[in-house]
Amino acid sequence: MLGIFAAFLLPTTSAQASAPLRTHAAAKGKFIGTALATGPLGSETSYRTIAGTEFNQITAENAMKWESTEPSQGQFTFSGADQIVAFATQNNQQVHGHTLVWHQQTPGWVQGLGASAMRSAMQNHIAQVVGHYADNPAVVSWDVVNEVFDENGGWRSSFWYNTLGQSFVADAFRAARAADPDARLCINDYNVEGINAKSTAMYNLVSSLRQQGVPVDCVGLQSHLSIQYGFPSDMQRNMERFAALGVQVRVTELDVRMPTPRDSSKDTTQATYYRNVVNACLAVTACAGVTIWGFTDKHSWVPDTFPNEGFALPWDANYQQKPAYTAVHDALAGGTSGDTTPPSTPGTPTVGTVTSNSAALTWSASTDTGGSGLAGYNVYREQGATDTLLGQSSTASITLTGLSPSTQYQVYVRARDGAGNLSGNSALATFTTQDGPGGGGGCTATGTVQTQWSGGYVVQPVTVTNTGTSAITGWTVTFTLPAGHTLVGSWNATLTVSGQTVTAKNAAYNGNLAPNAGTSFGFQVSRPSGNTQTPSAYTCA
Numbered sequence: 001m002l003g004i005f006a007a008f009l010l011p012t013t014s015a016q017a018s019a020p021l022r023t024h025a026a027a028k029g030k031f032i033g034t035a036l037a038t039g040p041l042g043s044e045t046s047y048r049t050i051a052g053t054e055f056n057q058i059t060a061e062n063a064m065k066w067e068s069t070e071p072s073q074g075q076f077t078f079s080g081a082d083q084i085v086a087f088a089t090q091n092n093q094q095v096h097g098h099t100l101v102w103h104q105q106t107p108g109w110v111q112g113l114g115a116s117a118m119r120s121a122m123q124n125h126i127a128q129v130v131g132h133y134a135d136n137p138a139v140v141s142w143d144v145v146n147e148v149f150d151e152n153g154g155w156r157s158s159f160w161y162n163t164l165g166q167s168f169v170a171d172a173f174r175a176a177r178a179a180d181p182d183a184r185l186c187i188n189d190y191n192v193e194g195i196n197a198k199s200t201a202m203y204n205l206v207s208s209l210r211q212q213g214v215p216v217d218c219v220g221l222q223s224h225l226s227i228q229y230g231f232p233s234d235m236q237r238n239m240e241r242f243a244a245l246g247v248q249v250r251v252t253e254l255d256v257r258m259p260t261p262r263d264s265s266k267d268t269t270q271a272t273y274y275r276n277v278v279n280a281c282l283a284v285t286a287c288a289g290v291t292i293w294g295f296t297d298k299h300s301w302v303p304d305t306f307p308n309e310g311f312a313l314p315w316d317a318n319y320q321q322k323p324a325y326t327a328v329h330d331a332l333a334g335g336t337s338g339d340t341t342p343p344s345t346p347g348t349p350t351v352g353t354v355t356s357n358s359a360a361l362t363w364s365a366s367t368d369t370g371g372s373g374l375a376g377y378n379v380y381r382e383q384g385a386t387d388t389l390l391g392q393s394s395t396a397s398i399t400l401t402g403l404s405p406s407t408q409y410q411v412y413v414r415a416r417d418g419a420g421n422l423s424g425n426s427a428l429a430t431f432t433t434q435d436g437p438g439g440g441g442g443c444t445a446t447g448t449v450q451t452q453w454s455g456g457y458v459v460q461p462v463t464v465t466n467t468g469t470s471a472i473t474g475w476t477v478t479f480t481l482p483a484g485h486t487l488v489g490s491w492n493a494t495l496t497v498s499g500q501t502v503t504a505k506n507a508a509y510n511g512n513l514a515p516n517a518g519t520s521f522g523f524q525v526s527r528p529s530g531n532t533q534t535p536s537a538y539t540c541a
């Protein structure tokens with residue numbers, strides 16, 4: 001007996017390449033988790049087997065929400081929640097409690113209460129639910145409040161906020177600490193993966209709560225991503241700024257949906273997103289781990305929630321592993337060293353708009369079969385022995401900036417995979433930049449949509465570059481908002497709006513740019529629900 005237990009408990013010294021996700025994650029000091037639903041957990045062997053062997057952390061997808069645990073006032077039912085905690089205990093997995101105070105999946109009786117009764121009901125609910133598991137070693141953390149911000153970083157106009165004001169957040173955390181002094185207490189939200197108005201509001205709230213001694217230990221980035229909205233490339237930096245506040249961060253509900261139908265190129269992009277998220281967490285010590293929101297497309301919430309999108313998880317509906325699984329596995333296993341196969345060579349670049357200092361290029365995409373997935377493209381200038389890297393793109397197009405006026409360029413593209421393998425060179429494209437304004441002046445601006453949702457988007461960064469030959473002491477960027485779009489916030493520049501024209505002037509601290517130097521600013525816009533437009537061009541002067 002002792003021998004068996006010792007073999008079971010001893011940490012593995014080196015994770016085998018083909019080992020389950022949890023083995024590799026544990027070797028890196030991280031958890032890899034999944035949300036579980038009680039239905040398939042009770043009825044499907046494949047579901048139980050994968051959940052038990054691949055993951056070392058579990059979140060209840062619905063079973064711990066208020067409507068499940070206290071459907072009528074004072075009547076607590078833990079049958080579903082206990083089923084999940086028992087499964088986790090059997091499989092040596094930790095449990096993250098989700099969620100205590102939320103505006104959804106909360107019974108009508110709570111929503112109709114007056115302020116003092118609502119506050120008491122909230123405190124009692126937290127005391128009972130957290131208290132039920134306080135002595136259970138499997139349950140180690142809680143989402144105390146969920147989704148308290150709106151898309152602009154203001155307070156969400158929920159029944160909680162409208163009845164109790166902001167104070168419900170601090171009260172909820174204090175109640176949870178009182179019910180289980182050892183549990184890690186988190187605040188959780190979506191669209192806070194990158195640096196934007198909403199994540200900055202979260203940052204400011206966590207900072208102020210902690211200054212007041214409110215026990216907030218952890219920030220959850222839900223990470224419901226879609227391949228059509230771009231990857232939040234500053235996710236690691238965002239995690240780092242929260243870590244600097246002294247809190248743990250975690251990815252709590254990762255899924256990466258795609259527009260239907262599924263195809264292999266979308267699978268590859270999806271795998272890249274999964275790998276990027278895992279790598280961001282691995283790069284930040286304060287990131288405890290990554291929880292995937294379910295693991296099989298058979299039971300994902302995505303098709304029921306996002307019209308015409310799906311296939312968001314690493315296993316398909318038949319429990320077969322997808323490229324996203326390999327991406328998560330290889331990232332956790334410490335890289336993609338096994339992949340030595342370069343991507344295919346990209347198509348010849350087609351030249352679009354050329355200005356005095358910029359040129360737009362598109363090309364047909366590469367594919368990658370080596371396992372690590374296509375990571376992006378490098379664009380080089382053909383100059384004989386030492387070619388210059390002019391730019392990098394994660395998609396099959398780029399606008400090169402900072403070019404010299406009246407100059408002929410010959411350029412080619414190489415594709416890059418996640419292991420750093422480079423493809424062959426595409427055929428050359430040739431263009432000549434137009435006559436410059438003269439006098440050595442000039443600047444360019446390009447904007448990247450960092451994240452978007454049906455009612456708005458964040459453009460970050462708008463990169464401003466001094467393309468002239470002398471230093472500048474200020475800059476002005478103009479762009480046009482599509483009809484019906486309104487500016488809701490901005491940072492690192494002063495924005496004024498006239499009609500749909502937006503004028504952005506440098507802030508006091510980022511107007512001075514040496515030749516070739518750059519800076520950036522960002523802004524957030526709300527747009528009519530369902531509209532998918534974003535600004536198309538930025539002019540710098």
Ligand code: XIL
Pocket residue numbers: 061062099146222253301
């Ligand atoms: C979702 C579940 O996946 C669905 O089964 C349920 O119908 C609705 O809630 N943010 C959260 C999660 O914090 O609780 C949500 O889960 C997904 C969005």
